[in-house]
Amino acid sequence: MNQELHDRALGAYLGLAVGDALGATVEFMLPREIQYQYGVHKEIIGGGWLKLKPGRVTDDTEMSLALGRALIASNGWNANAVADSYVAWLRSRPIDIGNTCRRGIQRYILNGSLSSIESERDAGNGAAMRNLPLVLLTLNDEAAFVEQTLAQSHITHNNPLSDAATLCLGRMLRSLLSGGSKEECRETVNALLAEQPQFKFDPYPGRASGYILDTMQTVLHHFFNTDSLESLVVDTVNCGEDADTTGAIVGMLGGAMYGAGAIPARWLSKLEPQVVFEIRRQVFELLRLAGK
DSSP states (O other): OOHHHHHHHHHHHHHHHHHHHHHHTTTTOOHHHHHHHHSSOOSOOOBTTTTBOTTOOOHHHHHHHHHHHHHHHTTSOOHHHHHHHHHHHHHTOOSOOOHHHHHHHHHHHHHOOSSOOOOGGGOBSHHHHTOHHHHHHTTTOHHHHHHHHHHHHHTTOOOHHHHHHHHHHHHHHHHHHTTOOHHHHHHHHHHHHHHOGGGOOSSOOOOOSSBHHHHHHHHHHHHTTOSSHHHHHHHHHTTOSSHHHHHHHHHHHHHHHHOGGGSOHHHHTTSOHHHHHHHHHHHHHHHHHTTO
């Protein structure tokens, strides 16, 4: 196994989880509220509107793990297996779930449809936050990455903006996992902006909601304006609003760029051990399936 790739892949997956756990504390808060209560929020302490135990992850990590389980159990892509895994997760009574994700999974339960109808109200960040296992599985196959990313997204989110963002983030991850630079990621983002100029993030508009434009603008602004994984995640979650998801996404990108060793040990030690164990197992199995 390519050890550098493994380290970056593990960094991306663990980065997702620590960003989720850190951001969940300040989800739905405004930056001035975070500053008043915490100064700079940079420790995994739980709490927040969900009253979490320290280190508890939310739907961002849990849906990623559900996707990864389906891919591994099926030895590759199987749309029904993925949808069934999301159903099993929904029926486990998760601590948090977005409305669009719930609606899409319930539609599949009712009629077996693997795709929602294209809709303006599907322009959330739920597909983008959970796609990492599929990125790892398809590292050797660009066409499969595109086709399967859209298929897994459309189970819950069928929207051109969501599609474009999820593909862009996946391409950034693919580049970073292979040792690519921020400059290469900027080329990927420039291609997105050429097709969808509404994603423009400079100057930063300052919103960090679950709307995919706000999410991407927050993620891209901080990704290109920080120089460490810790500063990337901390600066992002202190924007508040949908902080667990923006934190999870920048954690993925930061882990892929800087490697697992860049994740602060004090954050990793707070994660639930079973989550860390499953992440490590999934990274190994997904890279094996990818021929890496």
